[in-house]
Structure formats: structure tokens, C-alpha cells
Amino acid sequence: MGIAHSLRGRLVRGRAVHTRFRFEGWIAGIGTSSGTRVVVGRWARSPFGPFSDVMLERRDGHRVLLAPSGRTADFIAGTYAFDEVRVMPVTVRVTGRDWTVVTPSLGLWLTTGRRGPVGLLLRAVPGPLAAHPAWAALVDRPARMLLGAGTHGSAGAGRYEWYGARDLHPVTSCGAVYEGENLGRLAPVEPPVRFGFGSTPRTPCVVCVTTTVSLGAGPRGDVRP
Template sequence: MVTVSGRWIFQGHIAGFGSQCGLRAVVGIWDESPYGAFADVMVELPSGRRLLLAPQREIANFIETTYTFEEVLLVPVHAKVGPSTGGGEVLSVEAGPLRLSASIGGRTRLGLLLALVPRAIAVHPRWLSLINPLARLLSPGVRTAGTAAPGRREYYGVTGLRRVESASILWDGCCCGPLAEIVPAVRFGFSSVPATPILATVQTTIRATRQPSSGDTLS
């Protein structure tokens, strides 16, 4: 199918985390999207090489036309947030060479403020364009609106922010060390994630600024 209005909406969660070895990653867990429910992972290695881990070719094609990578791996991607055995919640990710288990904490101060904004406003592109300068001040590297790729405009509507307290991170079977800030910022698109590891509840809206092309076709 092709989005008739030239608009694609993805609802779910984004988790951003770094590690002591320098590996940084962004995990997307999408409950609702033009592709149905799925998960994907964007990884920036300590060398600066950027990889996309995606579960299907059609999903990878769409993401590749929105963000920038040096390599794309088509692998099963399983990511979920659920209760942990010791109480609280845990984020679990299995995607090709990546294995992650992260403990999710409470809402951040900014998350408490975001909860006060009605959702219909918080995810609206006009609001996100308006607050973009403020977002840049509150969290360097973060943008709520910008040009995702030639012919596309993207908006991040965050309605919740929770801390990632700790994590076990493996890449290709090797331990990446303890959880660390996402420094330097990741370079997949016009915006990074906050430097402090977080789990965000988000609606991502992508709008075409030109007529949809064959790359905008979904199966």
C-alpha cells in the first residue's frame, strides 16, 4: 500500500543507550505502523560505522530512505518491554549480533513535564515545530522536527520518558561493558537521542514533501 496523504505514522517506544566500549544504539519498538508491529535497531560502532538491523527487506528499504547507514543487516529483531522477575520492568532485545537486557526505572523530570501536555497536542507536527528550539536547549543533539531525507520531513512527539538504570550489552558475543551515555551523539538522521539512556514513548510522523516515489511503497 502507499500512504495516500504522503504521511507515515509510527507509534511505540524508542530506547537509546551507550556502552563503555563506545557502541551506541537506538532501538525502535513499534506497536502500530504502516508495517504493523515490528522492531528495528540502529547501531553506531566505536569506529563510527553505522548499521541498521531490520527484520524485513521492505522495512529496511523505508528506513534506509529516511536515515543514513553504511551497512544493513536483515536479521530477526525481537524487542519488548515487560515485567522483570525482581519487580519493575526490563527491556529485552535480540537482533543479529546484539543482545541487550536493560532495567527500566521511573519517569525523568522532563518525562513528568511531558505528561502534562495533552497527547493530541504533544504529537502534532505544528507543536513539534514550535518547540524544536526549546528541545535543542533542554537536550543538546535532540530535535523534535527536521528534514529526515530529501523529500521527507520528520516529527518526534514524545509523551513519556523513563530512565534506563542499568544494562547488559553484548555485541557479536563480546561484552560491551556497563551502560554509558550516548556520547558522542548518534548520526543516523537530523536528531540524536538524549545523552542519558532513556526509554521514550513516542509517535514518529514522517511526511512527504514531494510526490511519493517507488521507495515509498509498502508491501
């Protein structure tokens, strides 16, 4: 039984406990000219310790999760929607502005550029405020208008999720091979990926983010992390 399932049913004085999980790290979202879109999570702090994962959607809409352990795969697949889940080593190395992602199925590299106006704006928000679910809920509409990406919404299995962005860098170049197929050149994340309530920004980028996942609490519930 996964950690999320074991905690979901806890009760305090007859009321369900809204368990919260916080993930701090970076998300890279890219499109490719082949039509495949890739989202890489590189988590420095999480309930499972540091780890990385990959979400991939093919041109035909087939959605694949690559996760490094059964525990992380169970939690992510319980929060997002996939057609296929694979447990395998996922390694992400970052050197300066260069990312290298290595898995048995996917090899990917990308380079980031200097932060632009959106990144500067995100950096100006104090860290504790930017990471708070209430702030993520407040900036959801501007984020959808500016970036085409929501910052909070309903997730799978009755869960709710908030994204607190703290920095953003554009991706300026990339290359990827999936199961022996060259995925082509860098392209917008289009159409939007369909893993959860919202996509990554349409323009390829790397975002520093605090993600909070609640088991049972909705948008009007207690938003204390």
C-alpha cells in the same frame, strides 16, 4: 519497489501528494563504555504493522541498521543514513521496567527507572497535541536545550520528520553483546549518533513517541498528520 517509492510520485490535479507515515511506540537510546551507541525502536502501530528495529553506531562511526523485513529496511534506510543494512529477526520483550532485545547479531537488556521531571512534563501534555507535528516543531528548541535532541528536521531522500514525545523514563542499567563482543557498562550517548537530523538524548532513556515522516513536505508545509 518499496511502499514509500510507490507513493512518492502520486499527483492530484498536477500537484504532488505529501504522503505521511505515522509510527507510534517507544524509542530506547543508550551509550556503552565501549563507545558503541544503540537506538531501539519498538513500534506498536505503523504502516507496516507492529515491529521493532535497531540502529547501532560503533566507536569508529560505522552505522548499522537491523530491521525485521525488506519493507521496513527499505523505508528506514530511505529516511536515515547507514553504512550497513541487515535484514534479520528483531524481538523486543518488555516486562515491567525490563527490556530484552534479541537479534542474531545483538543481545541487549536494559532496565528503566521512575520518570523524572521531564517525563512528568511530557505526560501533562494532552496526547493528541503531543503527537501533532506542529507541536513537535514548537518544542524543538527547548528539547535541544534540555535533552540535546531535536524534535523535527530534514530526513533522507527529501523527507521531513517530526518526533512527538509523550513520556520519558531514564535507563538505569544495561548490558549488551554485539557479534560476540561485550559492549561494556551503561554510558551517555556520546558522541551523538549520526543516523538522521538529530541524536537521541545524551542521557540514556526510553521515550514514548509518535513519529511522523512526510515524503516531500518541509517545515513550512501542511503539518496536519
